Amino acid sequence: MTDKNVVLDVQEVPKISKWLIFSIQHLFAMFGSTILVPYLTDLSTAVALVSSGLGTLAYIFITKGQIPAYLGSSFAFITPITSAMAIGGTGGVMVGSFLAGIVYGILSLLIAAFGTDWIIKVLPPVVVGPVIIVIGLGLAPTAVDMAMNVNGEYSGVHFSAAAVTLLITILASLLFKGIFGLIPILIGIIGGYTYSLVITAITGIAVLDTSGVRAAWTQIISSNSVGEFFQSLFLVPDFVIPFVDYQPFEVLNLSVVLLMVPIAVVTVAEHIGDQMVLSKVAGKNFIKKPGLHRSIMGDGVATMIASFLGGPPNTTYGENIGVLAITRVFSVFVIGGAAILAILFGFIRIITEVISSIPTPVMGGVSILLFGIIASSGLRMLIDNQVDLGIKRNLVISSVILVIGIGGAYVNIPIGNGQVVTIAGMALSAFIGLILNLILPGKETGYGNGSMFSSPEDDQ
Template identity: 35%
Template sequence: MTDALRKLPLSLQHVFAMFGATVLVPLLTGLNPGATLVASGLGTLVFHLVTRGKVPAYLGSSFAFIAPLALFVSKHHAPGQAVAGLLSVSIVYFAFALLVRLVGFDRVRRAIPSVVVGPVVSIIGLSLATTAVTVDASTHWDVAIVTLAAAVACAIAGPRALRIIPILAGIVIGYLYALARGLVHVGQAASSSWIELPTLHAPVWSLAAIASMAPIALVTMVEDLGHMFVLNEIIERDVTRDPGFGSILFGNGLATLLSALLGGPAETTYAENLGVLAMTRNYSSRIIQGAAVIAILLGLVGKVSTVIESVPAAVVGGVGILLYGMIAAMGIRHMIEAKVDLTNTKNLIVVAVIFILGIGAPQNGIAIATVAGLLIYWLLPDRTQA
């Protein structure tokens, strides 16, 4: 019991890190936020079961499927068709998981050089910069600065108890500051119910839904690979080898299948939570699993979920600046440790194209940039040595 209480703040950090993005997807698509939280928690637990607890990652709502989900749920009022589309996504994941196991990930990994991996890792963090700064922090810059300063101070100069939970400490201090400023509104908690159960929808098979969602799985799998590269840098262990990228894909596919049946969106590994890992240097999967259990409870308890939703966007932006920046720095570190030669013109072009496409492309920029970087690296000749 004592150990569980000690890990509770560490798990709460991960809950706050994923909460905003995970809840935003159902708000944009018409899905139920409570069901989405329950699905993310159960999906994460299933993912950890499949990967044998060797991949400390949290699975939350994928942004890649917002457009088709909004089309079938909000516009066409056909949640059953959306479920069918998401089930097809899980099937694509299963098929590629089997393919990776048959072919062997080593062949896949050899095709992806460090000059591509490094900048892809960086743009995973940098692509979230606009969300952290323009969307969230800019709503109230003073709140964001107080939150960021508190998190940094706790991480560097705080007592040991705070150094292991700097993100949570920053959020609490930022929240209290925002509360004093009159920027926190929790009035809805009084009117919300205590228990809210997900509304289940049976799949209604639709070729249009399947055609609009299944191909997007190829994009999210590339993003998953990028996230695993980030995780490898953080924990200094290659999870694509053990438990293997095939297991990771299968776990993600199973999480998406479960989420679809519960009325949630597609699931994907979260860069936000990778930032928490990098910041705290605590890589225990038990802590992530604790966050998953908390997410399930929040999805079922309406009043508690409403209070957490009251955390101002500026507080989220303040910690986001730190978390996303840590991920970007990891990519630079990877290139340094891999001794990538940036005096080589071809290497410099690869990095340049990945950065600009990854940050500039409004939709699926990470996947587009990864493919572009690989094509340049493998198809263009290297004449710098001639």
């Protein structure tokens, strides 16, 4: 049965007059979150935009053009990337990201072979929920430091920019309706950017530096030929290419692998949740057709594409699912259009300069809300699945995961020749949570009374 409220179905092609507008809506919805991850991890924002666009196009191809999902930078990998960067540099991070994508591929093959029922035994809500909470709360010190401090010292002027940004973002998320209600992060960044511009002019304290933007604009308007114009308008992002910029086998580090690869298990659980929500919004059973194995494979391939370019791992975006819910435009051609626009944005010099000029406290203000939302979504997973923390087993597992993950515990494993492999923080908490769930009696209580895999009737 077809929903009469559907404006465009999944494989319908929009009219040219509306296609661009619909695609721009999705671009705006993902933009704020996608650029925040590379901003926090010292990766290129331009590369992140290009890799998110290419990853989304690959996802559409792998899912046979049957799932209207946009993929952007994954927040779950922020802390692992930061830690891995200190160990193996950008090249090491990209190898770890590629291997995380391989995990997606392996899981997709297992799901194709054995169905979906087994995965809940590997990823029970009593483990995944607390690990997601760890992801959010583990990032909290980073958000607060960005909001309050400059070179480690408190700055009231900078903190005011963070506070204004946070307030605008909160008001936008609560008060705005329609498409504007779906882009509170972007609205908050724009509002905080404007405030920083004003406060810099008033106080003389350089909260915002627009020299790069001005230089790019001057170069564009002073072009004396078509060739100069295009040369000043476009740039080649700072791609990090394997076997060109680094040798993968030389930077391969077991500590980096153990930091990043286990996170793929958690993000797969988030992916499944997104597919459930998307299925309900669109009135189709995407878990059944084209299949969860295809969507997870698409997610993994998108992450591997990013790793070949120097971008952060990708994942499906809840913000864009929200756009689908409001507009009722489910066309994958619209999603593909947004992906192409993201790729183009990554090559436009003045856009990358504007992104680079966003003040740290502005991003800190947005991060306070975003990281809290991540932690809250882990709590929501426990609630939605009706996991009873009054049962001692569940209480023990969740408590141990939270303290080990947030406390920053780590384990050094000697591997000979004086070398050690470190398993730290989030990855360690996930490992211990999975082990406790396997060895403690009463496994059925960890699944809760809700069903992680409940899905709508197949309307196709």
